Amino acid sequence: MKVDELKLELNAALGTTQVASLCVQLIDQLVHLDDAHGQMLTYTSLQKLLNYPEIDTPLVSAVHFLTSSRYALLEAHGQLIDDDGDEYPLEDVDFNEVLKSGFLVHPGTGEIVIDAKDKVMPYFALSLPKGLEWAPK
Amino acid sequence: MEKIFNSMRDRMPWPVARVLLRSLGLEPSQGWQRTIKKYADAPQQKHIGPLLDKIEEHNLCGEKFTKIYEIEPEEHRLVQNWISGLEVPENLFTRAYPLTLPANEIDEIGAPPQLVSVVRNDDGIGAVYTHVIRLTTREKIELGDLVDDPSVFEDQYDEIIGLKYRTVQLFSIAWVPHDRNAIEIRTDMPAGMSTDFAHAVQSQIRRTLNDSEIIELNRPIDLFPLLEAIYEDSRDGLVVELGFSTTSASVKNEKMRRAGLDLRTEPYHLAGKKGLGTPIEPFRLFVRWTVATDDIRLTPELGLVGTARGRSTIGEPGKVGISGAIIRNCVGRADFEYVISRMHHHLESLKEEVGT
Incomplete structure (x- = not known):
């Protein structure tokens, strides 16, 4: 599928909304990232890619749309930053559990993490669909 | 099973414990608390023997600070013979081995290393020593959890830190591999232990070997x-x-x-x-x-x-x-x-x- 077709379908799905516009802008940036540069995209990374003023609800919604719809270009993951400041990438099953219920065991110690939702940082990895075509920058 | 799992909980990172349990067909639950409860409700007696074997193996190899000393072939033969001839005394630690003792059963902290086991396998021969240390961890205290009116303290202090003392039983190994003229001194390095402390524990084991007068270990290999x-x-x-x-x-x-x-x-x-x-x-x-x-x-x-x-x-x-x-x-x-x-x-x- 060509990227332009993807953007048309997306606009048809979301209508003339700010979220749709942000999705289109994100697609334009993401397709020009290679795998090495798309391993850990945070909300801040995506905000900076778009030169967007802040991480607001429309931006968060646009990012979520691009992870969870049939137009998904991003995979969502999580990383625990524990009270010692150490980083622990989470298995996807554990990340999904903390999103759903707030329950998390520390990947290093196996002990329950108190207030886990406040200690897990979401991030996104580039996952362009196979066969997606776009013109080079 | 609970005693075994608590010993593992003290010594193993969770990812290592999960691999070890799964290798024996024991599927862990989410975290230690749920895993211990799962098997407390449905104990697996047939797994206890193999689990203790795996724990003993982990004692030799898990989370270790290791120094390697090169020795002469004749020293290699002498020290392997010396270790083989060591007699393991009977005491609380050796009776519990390969498990650690619960903290409330340990009388003395800081005593010199005590021999708890002699191991022989296809890789080499080793003497396993244990000793008990106290590690101190610092945690920020949320005043609201302790007092009704935290404002009295908040004016005077920016942060209030609590010290937690943890009694930790270590296993250190003097290991002589069959296929190399070397001695490896492997000492436990649990989370929260500084490198300085790890060096001090290493020195104690080296001193124990040097006191045997079979060998004189000086400087380890520079890594x-x-x-x-x-x-x-x-x-x-x-x-x-x-x-x-x-x-x-x-x-x-x-x-x-x-x-x-x-x-x-x-x-x-x-x-x-x-x-x-x-x-x-x-x-x-x-x-x-x-x-x-x-x-x-x-x-x-x-x-x-x-x-x-x-x-x-x-x-x-x-x-x-x-x-x-x-x-x-x-x-x-x-x-x-x-x-x-x-x-x-x-x-x-x-x-x-x-x-x-």
């Missing part, structure tokens, strides 16, 4: 040259942490611990080296390997930790060394011996380079 040797060998493992200094007066500490990623090929790292134009000077490295064995995927790590002083100080130009390796995330012999073999591979390559 500093392994830093660059492993960093430069892009086919060997994944570099997950790297500390280095630059000629542009910067000290960097890079970390990349997501599975499958290697700092050596990370774009920012590569661009930085290219932009710098002069070689970086590594002083700290953690490298991870994947070892596949019996349908299990193991991911042991080797850490070589120096300081930003690098290789030289005024007192020791070109001679500052790294005397011990942090070997962690090992489940047992297979992955631990793999790490040791990689270290020796690079040490031997370096010797050959110096010789040519």
